[in-house]
Amino acid sequence: MANVQVVTDSMCGIPAALCQELGISVVPLPLFMDDHTYLDGEINPKEFYSRLRSKRSLPTTSGPTPGSFKEVFESLGADGSPVLAILVGSQFSSTYSAATQAKTMSSNVGVTLFDSGSNTLGMGFMAIAAARAAREGMSLVDILDLLDRMKESTGVVFAVSDLDYLRRGGRISHIGQLIATTLRQVPILEIRNGPIQPVERVRGGASVLPKLVELVADRVGERRPLRVGVVHTDAEAMAFELAKQAREQLRPHELITSELTPVLGIHTGPDAVGLVYSTGI
Numbered sequence: 001m002a003n004v005q006v007v008t009d010s011m012c013g014i015p016a017a018l019c020q021e022l023g024i025s026v027v028p029l030p031l032f033m034d035d036h037t038y039l040d041g042e043i044n045p046k047e048f049y050s051r052l053r054s055k056r057s058l059p060t061t062s063g064p065t066p067g068s069f070k071e072v073f074e075s076l077g078a079d080g081s082p083v084l085a086i087l088v089g090s091q092f093s094s095t096y097s098a099a100t101q102a103k104t105m106s107s108n109v110g111v112t113l114f115d116s117g118s119n120t121l122g123m124g125f126m127a128i129a130a131a132r133a134a135r136e137g138m139s140l141v142d143i144l145d146l147l148d149r150m151k152e153s154t155g156v157v158f159a160v161s162d163l164d165y166l167r168r169g170g171r172i173s174h175i176g177q178l179i180a181t182t183l184r185q186v187p188i189l190e191i192r193n194g195p196i197q198p199v200e201r202v203r204g205g206a207s208v209l210p211k212l213v214e215l216v217a218d219r220v221g222e223r224r225p226l227r228v229g230v231v232h233t234d235a236e237a238m239a240f241e242l243a244k245q246a247r248e249q250l251r252p253h254e255l256i257t258s259e260l261t262p263v264l265g266i267h268t269g270p271d272a273v274g275l276v277y278s279t280g281i
Contacts (some may be wrong), residue, residue: 006084007072012086129205233268
């Protein structure tokens, strides 16, 4: 029987070289800026964040079209291979809905959809684990069981320099943004199989990175193996230091550093940084 073919979307945060190595297909999300439509990967992140910093109105995004998923599903499943799409949490994007429509349109292909409930490398680690398991010949049923277990032990903690990006994107309330701005504090936010939730606020930039590491240490406890992702938006120096602290204090089995794609960066704004964790797999 043919191995499971793994598909994800461009919010996954997986470095392109690793996607190529593991045979993970990525469907890009579109963004709309300056009367032009770009697909994730078509605009250099540094150029994008430079332009974002100077804009009063935010660029906009949408999910991929059903047709873009259909094309990938039918290509991967043409030889009878089962296709598994591991997608950004449905609470964050219309991507899952588009993939559902594409599945209906691809009636001659065996397609299974998995709602990761997460974002960036939270879903990325699931796609990586599924692709590695598929290469080892694991069945679709067993891979889905693995993903269900990962979903319960995967999370994201992150800090943003300006909550207004999340507010304007409809991700938080204006009240939460106002309090954080008034107190001149840096908000720490979290994703754990659900929508973005506030965790706490810290005073001053020097407190942010240790707090992110502390929160992950608290969430994972003694559970191992531990996989950690460092994610950022045009904040390479902070990401480098965060990776150093995470490696020294958390001692992960695997650590991946990834710059968020423009589609995600629209909502977090520049200078965001975070840690993603996944345990037990």
